[in-house]
Amino acid sequence: MKKASVLMIIGPLLLLGLYFFPLWNIMLGAPQYPEPLGMNIHITGIQGVSEFDLQNIDGLNHYIGMKVIPKPEDMWEFTVFPYVIGGMVALGVIIGIFGLMHKVSYKWFLGWFILMSILGILGMYDFNAWLLDYGSNLDPHAIIKVVNPDGTPMTYKPPLLGYQKMLNFDVTSLPHTGAYMMFIGMMLTVVAFFVGKKAIKPKTPLS
Amino acid sequence: MKKINYSILALLGLVMVFTSCNDSGKKSSNGALASNNAEKVYVAPGEQDEFYAFMSGGYSGNLTVYGLPSGRMFKEIPVFSQFPTSGYGYSEETKPMLNTSFGFVPWDDSHHPDISQTNGELDGRWIFINGNNTPRIARISLSTFETEEIIELPNSAGNHSSSFITENTEYVVAGTRFSVPVPQRDMPINEYKGNFKGALSFVSVDPEDGRLDLKFQIMMPGFNYDLSHPGRGKSHGWFFFTTYNTEEANSLLEVNASQNDKDFIAAINWKKIEEYVNNGGGTKMPANYAHNVYSDETHTATSTMEKEVLTVDPTKVPGAVYFLPTPKSPHGCDVDPTGNYIIGNGKLSADLTVHSFDKMLAAIDGKKFDGEAYGIPILKFDDVLAGTVKSGGLGPLHTEFDGKGNAYTTFFISSEVVKWKLGTWEVIDRKPTYYSVGHLMIPGGNSAKPFGKYVVAMNKITKDRYLPTGPELEHSAQLYDITGDKMELIYDFPTHGEPHYAAGIPAEILAPKSQKIYKLAENKHPMATLGVNDARVERKGNEVHVYMAMIRSHFTPDNIEGIKVGDKVYFHITNHEQDFDVPHGFAMIGANNSELLIMPGQTKSLVWEPKEVGVWPFYCTDFCSALHQEMQGYVRVSPANSNIDLSWSLGE
Numbered sequence: 001m002k003k004a005s006v007l008m009i010i011g012p013l014l015l016l017g018l019y020f021f022p023l024w025n026i027m028l029g030a031p032q033y034p035e036p037l038g039m040n041i042h043i044t045g046i047q048g049v050s051e052f053d054l055q056n057i058d059g060l061n062h063y064i065g066m067k068v069i070p071k072p073e074d075m076w077e078f079t080v081f082p083y084v085i086g087g088m089v090a091l092g093v094i095i096g097i098f099g100l101m102h103k104v105s106y107k108w109f110l111g112w113f114i115l116m117s118i119l120g121i122l123g124m125y126d127f128n129a130w131l132l133d134y135g136s137n138l139d140p141h142a143i144i145k146v147v148n149p150d151g152t153p154m155t156y157k158p159p160l161l162g163y164q165k166m167l168n169f170d171v172t173s174l175p176h177t178g179a180y181m182m183f184i185g186m187m188l189t190v191v192a193f194f195v196g197k198k199a200i201k202p203k204t205p206l207s
Numbered sequence: 208m209k210k211i212n213y214s215i216l217a218l219l220g221l222v223m224v225f226t227s228c229n230d231s232g233k234k235s236s237n238g239a240l241a242s243n244n245a246e247k248v249y250v251a252p253g254e255q256d257e258f259y260a261f262m263s264g265g266y267s268g269n270l271t272v273y274g275l276p277s278g279r280m281f282k283e284i285p286v287f288s289q290f291p292t293s294g295y296g297y298s299e300e301t302k303p304m305l306n307t308s309f310g311f312v313p314w315d316d317s318h319h320p321d322i323s324q325t326n327g328e329l330d331g332r333w334i335f336i337n338g339n340n341t342p343r344i345a346r347i348s349l350s351t352f353e354t355e356e357i358i359e360l361p362n363s364a365g366n367h368s369s370s371f372i373t374e375n376t377e378y379v380v381a382g383t384r385f386s387v388p389v390p391q392r393d394m395p396i397n398e399y400k401g402n403f404k405g406a407l408s409f410v411s412v413d414p415e416d417g418r419l420d421l422k423f424q425i426m427m428p429g430f431n432y433d434l435s436h437p438g439r440g441k442s443h444g445w446f447f448f449t450t451y452n453t454e455e456a457n458s459l460l461e462v463n464a465s466q467n468d469k470d471f472i473a474a475i476n477w478k479k480i481e482e483y484v485n486n487g488g489g490t491k492m493p494a495n496y497a498h499n500v501y502s503d504e505t506h507t508a509t510s511t512m513e514k515e516v517l518t519v520d521p522t523k524v525p526g527a528v529y530f531l532p533t534p535k536s537p538h539g540c541d542v543d544p545t546g547n548y549i550i551g552n553g554k555l556s557a558d559l560t561v562h563s564f565d566k567m568l569a570a571i572d573g574k575k576f577d578g579e580a581y582g583i584p585i586l587k588f589d590d591v592l593a594g595t596v597k598s599g600g601l602g603p604l605h606t607e608f609d610g611k612g613n614a615y616t617t618f619f620i621s622s623e624v625v626k627w628k629l630g631t632w633e634v635i636d637r638k639p640t641y642y643s644v645g646h647l648m649i650p651g652g653n654s655a656k657p658f659g660k661y662v663v664a665m666n667k668i669t670k671d672r673y674l675p676t677g678p679e680l681e682h683s684a685q686l687y688d689i690t691g692d693k694m695e696l697i698y699d700f701p702t703h704g705e706p707h708y709a710a711g712i713p714a715e716i717l718a719p720k721s722q723k724i725y726k727l728a729e730n731k732h733p734m735a736t737l738g739v740n741d742a743r744v745e746r747k748g749n750e751v752h753v754y755m756a757m758i759r760s761h762f763t764p765d766n767i768e769g770i771k772v773g774d775k776v777y778f779h780i781t782n783h784e785q786d787f788d789v790p791h792g793f794a795m796i797g798a799n800n801s802e803l804l805i806m807p808g809q810t811k812s813l814v815w816e817p818k819e820v821g822v823w824p825f826y827c828t829d830f831c832s833a834l835h836q837e838m839q840g841y842v843r844v845s846p847a848n849s850n851i852d853l854s855w856s857l858g859e
Contacts, residue, residue, distance in 0.1 A: 052724070063832075
């Protein structure tokens with residue numbers, strides 16, 4: 001149980017990487033942009049990969065009527081997410097410590113993982129909803145209006161994950177360091193659950 | 208006279224001999240290896256060149272930037288000439304760059320670029336170039352590729368033995384080609400001899416920001432100081448100038464300045480003179496010369512008139528200046544990478560004279576003088592001579608080095624490049640040029656560390672090399688691969704203006720630090736419009752100042768009313784883009800100057816004096832975006848006596 005509890009403490013601590021590294025990254029390359037423009041999505045806000053990328057993405061997006069990339073204060077998520085992550089780290093570490101003190105069973109480890117997964121899925125859902133709104137809620141007076149072959153207006157929702165061609169841009173959207181650290185951290189809590197479970201088992205025949 | 212006529216005949220004879228030699232050379236250069244040569248110069252689409260080549264513009268007054276080996280031209284950097292393409296010399300900010308003691312001089316003749324060095328090696332911070340006609344030296348940034356500073360040189364005329372830098376860019380050195388009365392005064396021309404002076408100017412370069420300062424001028428005898436180069440390595444601290452017209456003729460120089468069998472190379476121990484000056488030596492004399500400095504933070508130049516110059520009489524500094532007799536009106540003065548050999552390219556000769564720095568020092572120590580000229584000791588020719596290159600060519604002008612012990616000399620009259628070996632003086636190879644080559648350039652070829660892969664020959668005569676374009680042609684350049692024993696002609700390309708000298712540098716030194724934009728947040732132009740909310744129009748009497756912003760694809764404001772005939776309208780325009788390679792242009796109908804081409808983050812100003820009532824358009828001249836054609840605006844011009852208030856708007 002000691003080994004499992006230590007893993008349960010380390011796992012949630014890896015989520016702290018989200019405060020230092022981007023969660024997600026979207027790169028936009030085009031014939032005119034051999035060095036692609038890019039945005040890094042942090043839990044605290046969106047930043048350009050290079051100094052003026054956000055300004056330049058906004059500059060290009062104004063042609064197709066997209067809203068400007070939100071500032072941290074424009075979206076509640078950037079205020080709430082840091083607290084949610086902080087809370088989950090604290091909760092996970094406390095569960096791990098209680099595990100060390102044999103005050104909680106290994107099942108709590110899985111409980112934390114399930115809660116974190118639900119929050120993660122909600123977060124992804126929310127992120128996707130923003131991308132959808134950002135890419136399709138366009139200014140009706142946009143300079144360039146492109147229609148799909150079926151006559152519906154073309155929208156510009158960047159992919160949640162993977163590659164997509166959008167007009168002249170090649171858009172690639174992938175998790176970044178923060179997300180990978182979170183993923184590893186969450187997996188460690190699952191390992192903690194199984195290690196904890198295994199540590200209990202040999203004792204059962206004796207009891 | 209008789210002797211001269213005889214030698215001219217001999218020259219003509221030799222020209223014919225070598226013309227026929229060239230013909231046979233030409234055939235072999237178009238041989239079976241041609242396809243191999245194509246590969247050597249082929250820079251595939253998307254690939255980049257290995258070297259930058261900065262070629263002087265000659266009578267364009269500018270500096271052009273090429274790639275080697277492709278011969279593609281990347282940019283023309285305006286230096287001494289107005290350049291309507293960007294508005295240089297027309298915009299309010301850059302007009303002061305062309306200010307001189309003669310007033311606004313919109314043109315010059317630029318000759319010899321030289322890249323800054325540290326320990327004798329190219330460091331790629333700045334490039335310097337001389338204005339020949341109205342003597343000036345310019346410093347160009349090699350991160351923005353823009354002219355940052357121009358200093359005028361007093362007491363100088365025909366600023367030709369310039370602008371060459373010392374081993375650590377301590378000085379950029381500029382010698383006068385024409386000697387003149389100093390100070391200038393009203394006197395008979397034929398009293399030249401003994402009365403005119405030749406000023407050699409030492410302009411110090413601040414190691415931090417490159418700022419120029421005319422530290423001292425050596426007032427030499429009234430010869431013509433033709434070309435120069437610094438000592439390096441063991442000869443660091445010395446500077447060498449070729450002279451001609453030691454006869455001090457003032458008319459029909461082609462004959463009268465060709466009488467002496469030998470002219471001089473002047474060897475100047477500038478460290479000694481610097482020490483003399485630092486200890487309070489020299490004479491301050493009144494002067495009047497312009498010092499123009501451009502800031503890439505304010506995007507504005509200022510011009511200051513300097514009123515004094517420190518002059519040095521070389522005879523007052525013992526051991527500082529010597530004359531090395533050098534045959535036949537030497538032109539180029541080149542120092543090999545070790546600093547030991549000083550090559551005098553005697554332009555009316557078939558041979559090259561090579562002096563030895565070591566022998567020169569020994570002769571000075573032994574006080575073996577052959578008289579003196581105006582109090583300056585003349586060393587004995589045989590005491591300083593290292594060797595003679597019996598080239599077999601005619602009219603040697605300039606020599607460069609490959610860093611592997613070889614030298615390459617151009618021959619104007621016989622139109623060829625000759626490769627020879629330092630020390631043994633034997634000729635290794637010769638290749639024709641097309642036609643009548645002036646300078647040649649090996650990247651770093653006049654530094655302690657040449658990059659001996661290519662030599663570029665820059666020719667004075669083009670004739671049939673390219674498709675004909677009427678009587679006036681661009682100049683021609685040839686590129687030779689010099690990695691083997693024999694030179695191989697691999698490419699031929701036209702060059703803009705009249706390149707004299709050029710300077711080359713590996714792309715890997717410069718390309719990474721080439722600036723992409725100017726940061727708007729660092730724009731300190733007093734007339735900048737940093738936010739669109741600051742865009743406005745203000746009237747001060749009949750001066751109207753338009754503070755305008757531009758971004759894809761509109762001007763703010765784009766409708767202006769309340770301007771009157773007789774107003775002087777200043778457009779101060781700031782490009783709000785912060786994206787690489789998104790300049791915007793500005794052109795106003797009827798403006799009597801030029802357009803403005805404004806880089807991201809930059810502010811430029813243009814004056815427009817409307818002469819007629821009406822509604823007059825302006826537009827962006829650089830196809831900036833898909834909505835470029837929409838990037839336009841109108842100015843309403845009312846009669847002088849109208850009382851329409853100033854107003855401005857965008858999108859209303």
